[in-house]
Amino acid sequence: MQNQHYPNPSEFRSGGTGHAERVFRVQQAFADLGGDVHGPGELAAKSGLDDSAVFRILQSGVYQGVFERVGRGRYRLGTGSAYLGLHALAHAPGDDAHAVLEDLRAATDGGLVLLYMLAPFGGAQRQCIDMAVGDSDLAELGMTARDLLTVTRSLRTGASGRAILAYLPEPIQRRVLAEPVPDGAGPGAIRDNEELRESLAVVRDQGYAAGREECMAGWNSCAAPVMWHDSIVGAVLLLKPAHVMPQPRPAVIDLTRATAAKLSRLSSNPWPAAY
Structure with missing residues (x-):
């Protein structure tokens, strides 16, 4: 692969x-x-x-x-x-990233929008660096700092993790797949490694990842990769309650991908060619 x-x-x-x-x-x-x-x-x-x-x-x-x-x-x-x-990464993504996240939140009628970037230390992990959540209180929504710093750190868990992992080199993918699924992951977390590998191929083919209660019970998601030319640097994640978004509609997918493109430092193509 x-x-x-x-x-x-x-x-x-x-x-x-x-x-x-x-x-x-x-x-x-x-x-x-x-x-x-x-x-x-x-x-x-x-x-x-x-x-x-x-x-x-x-x-x-x-x-x-x-x-x-x-x-x-x-x-x-x-x-x-x-x-x-x-x-080099200090100059990516583009200017006024928070405003771009707020635009996605408004265009998709609310929900939570988070920007994850590859963590500079600690191995192949992701880190939430910005979010657009409006007046929402994360604690009232059932989210804690632990969710953002532990469960969602692993690249093998969640739509944003897979949106990043799909574009990383195979040796790094193998290391991530060798990790256990984090404690506290949602009921939809992909635990079978072969199924996870197949999902990465789908991400590369479609340019986005859809998640069903992967990181947290009751929340579905749509994520798209943030690229710097042909290199992955992070992902934009849109979260909505599962009863509101049983699966991402085409318009939501397009808006999420467009937001990721705005945050990307691109060559002529927003995403690398699928392999």
Whole structure:
């Protein structure tokens, strides 16, 4: 199963020196391989470079903080790479995100609208960074801070989790599927991993996810991915009581997708091609 598109080494174009291109290939190899640490041999095979070139790049990168040596002959991406990623993500999504969330809430006759982003720390998880809930008191609606910080953190639970997970690389998907379903998840949470994998393919094909009481009993949802070009960064989630929205109507789906597109830093297409 293929997911998020990561360029093969042959797809890189020489826009500078040959050495710079080789450095980018080694960095990309870490992302393609997934996991935490890798040896020069693995990275060389993935990047299409010889072992000695990869070793020299790793050694130089350790001094620059781009790579970090872990034990003997093993490396991982370093704090320098993390800092660059955080600095880049600081400029996404687009301006005035809260107003865009409020527009979706108004256009869909109320409900709750939440913006989730990939968490920068703690593994492959999501974090609620903004919401449009009107005058609603979340406690009165049966929601607690625990719901937002624990149950909805897992990418394997809920429409917004699956809207993000569907576009992550397969190694990260495997890690998430190996996690247990969080305690307190709703009765509609997808517990079978094969069913969950199939749902991710549907998300990529349709560009949205629909959830039925996945995170909380009594609440259904519709979520769409927030992208930065071809990279997933988060998801917009619309929540409504199950008796009000047994399933998302086409108009609700279109509005949720349009909101996600507004929050995305896009290339020519709002979502990556389905694989």
